[in-house]
């Protein structure tokens with residue numbers, strides 16, 4: 001067995017004194033522990049990191065999202081100023097590409113106030129470097145709650161999958177929350193909370209009832225979505241959520257750990273592997289609608305990018321490229337829009353939350 005990570009030692013202390021914690025609390029500690037959390041200590045993105053995201057695949061992704069934002073802004077009545085917020089901006093690549101593309105609508109570019117919601121000090125430094133050349137003032141936040149009040153446009157790419165997820169398991173005597181505890185030898189193990197979750201089954205989406213014994217259901221706090229929706233309804237604007245997950249809610253244990261581009265056991269190297277779980281788009285849409293916002297989609301990332309003109313953009317870039325660059329552009333286009341497990345086009349989905357007064361009928365304004 002490999003050496004325990006520093007966070008594993010810390011978790012043993014916590015679990016030995018406080019008893020088992022929920023999978024959500026475990027995930028939150030692994031990702032965001034102030035000293036040993038995965039996102040606190042490293043830059044996990046790119047070829048040398050643990051995973052590659054759409055904006056790191058190609059500049060076309062951020063550019064097209066920038067044009068989407070300009071379209072939303074026009075539909076909002078061109079407010080000045082407008083907050084352009086990004087949740088979990090990684091290396092700042094998406095925002096840099098979006099701001100460059102936004103130059104073709106100078107009044108939009110001039111109206112923008114950029115606000116980044118990011119918990120990782122390492123990634124905040126990286127974002128600052130990436131965005132230095134863009135010439136816009138940037139403010140950072142730990143949480144959406146401190147964003148300035150006012151009209152806003154929001155990007156969130158691969159943000160919600162990193163938010164802590166709860167798991168419940170159906171047994172013969174009802175639903176129990178899944179916990180992380182210690183076995184006799186002090187190893188981290190999964191366990192069920194002995195107290196059943198009251199009335200859990202009745203709260204499940206109707207198409208999942210009655211649930212079979214053994215079913216696993218995952219859910220997240222609605223806090224971020226509710227706060228975004230409240231702001232969209234009050235001040236105007238729209239949010240673009242891009243992630244992987246299920247469009248109708250579904251059963252399944254989707255918690256996964258990725259370390260150095262390979263899957264690992266989520267309990268194996270706490271703090272040193274990226275932990276994510278599928279996003280439940282139907283749950284996000286329902287929470288947004290409860291707060292008065294409109295939800296559109298989800299559509300696949302491939303469809304969304306094609307409708308925003310990614311093929312034309314790729315052709316333009318290729319026109320002034322070397323043969324090797326042309327090949328790279330084609331490969332990126334396939335990766336972003338193609339089907340199958342090795343591409344993002346069908347795996348990733350796009351959900352838009354909007355102020356109902358915008359009267360959006362589609363994910364593209």
Ligand code: SAH
Nearest residue numbers: 039053088089090117118119120157158162
């Ligand atoms: N959007 C980027 C990065 C995705 S990785 C891209 O597509 O490349 C997830 C991002 O969310 C990282 O920047 C991470 O530090 C940030 N993050 C994770 N949990 C967070 C939280 N609870 N609050 C704010 N940021 C968070």
